[in-house]
Amino acid sequence: MSESWRESCQQAANVLRRARRAVAFTGAGISVPSGIPDFRSKGGLWSKYDPVEVASLQAMTSNPAGVWRFLVDTAIMFHPARPNSAHIALAELERKGYIAGVLTQNIDGLHQQAGSETVVEYHGGWDNWYCRRCYKGWDHSRAHELTPGELPVRCECGGLIRPPVVFFGEGIPQDALRESDRLLSGTDVLLIVGTSGEVTPANTLPRRVKNAGGTVIEINLGRTWYEGVSDIRVDASAERALPVLYDLVVS
Numbered sequence: 733m734s735e736s737w738r739e740s741c742q743q744a745a746n747v748l749r750r751a752r753r754a755v756a757f758t759g760a761g762i763s764v765p766s767g768i769p770d771f772r773s774k775g776g777l778w779s780k781y782d783p784v785e786v787a788s789l790q791a792m793t794s795n796p797a798g799v800w801r802f803l804v805d806t807a808i809m810f811h812p813a814r815p816n817s818a819h820i821a822l823a824e825l826e827r828k829g830y831i832a833g834v835l836t837q838n839i840d841g842l843h844q845q846a847g848s849e850t851v852v853e854y855h856g857g858w859d860n861w862y863c864r865r866c867y868k869g870w871d872h873s874r875a876h877e878l879t880p881g882e883l884p885v886r887c888e889c890g891g892l893i894r895p896p897v898v899f900f901g902e903g904i905p906q907d908a909l910r911e912s913d914r915l916l917s918g919t920d921v922l923l924i925v926g927t928s929g930e931v932t933p934a935n936t937l938p939r940r941v942k943n944a945g946g947t948v949i950e951i952n953l954g955r956t957w958y959e960g961v962s963d964i965r966v967d968a969s970a971e972r973a974l975p976v977l978y979d980l981v982v983s
């Protein structure tokens with residue numbers, strides 16, 4: 733039975749080839765082989781930090797230095813990370829017209845680095861840092877080099893600098909909601925990759941496609957919250973399965 737995920741890949745390829753409009757929906761699992769552990773996993777940043785103390789609306793006021801220690805640690809982790817075979821396969825599927833774009837929960841920017849053109853960042857992204865008070869932009873390209881004595885970073889107006897990622901206690905950005913609605917509109921195939929469906933409200937998006945009569949394909953290693961939603965399940969890691977799926981789709 734060890735080859736059964738390859739059979740599921742073949743089914744998935746058949747569905748993708750016939751899709752009117754397919755979209756990929758990705759999460760932390762796709763970036764793990766790029767050296768970015770899932771924040772929620774053992775060894776991830778949430779095993780070192782309490783998210784409420786370093787990544788919440790409240791923490792930006794009560795613990796700005798702690799927020800910034802966390803941001804610098806994240807920057808150190810993101811800085812050397814490069815797209816892996818799964819990101820690249822999705823970019824190629826888009827370039828060849830088999831998927832309309834990627835809706836991601838990740839903030840690491842690796843889909844864009846891989847060459848994906850249409851990327852909707854549901855939880856915000858790591859570019860375009862700004863001052864919370866006056867919204868002036870701040871160049872974050874050296875954030876990974878900052879020393880503890882330089883933290884927290886403030887704007888000349890005194891406001892705290894932050895990245896445009898969704899912190900705990902914040903809602904999904906209006907533009908992300910609008911863009912994801914636009915991307916999912918008319919989508920009849922959703923390709924879930926590397927996300928087990930624990931995070932709300934993002935985890936409700938596959939059900940939306942399913943309820944509209946669409947087909948849901950899932951590429952995830954192990955059991956997930958999408959068991960009742962997925963029509964085709966490829967039980968394999970993204971970096972193994974997506975290049976195989978790509979070859980089957982284009983062959």
Ligand SMILES: [Zn+2]
Binds near residue numbers: 889890
């Ligand atoms: Zn400012």
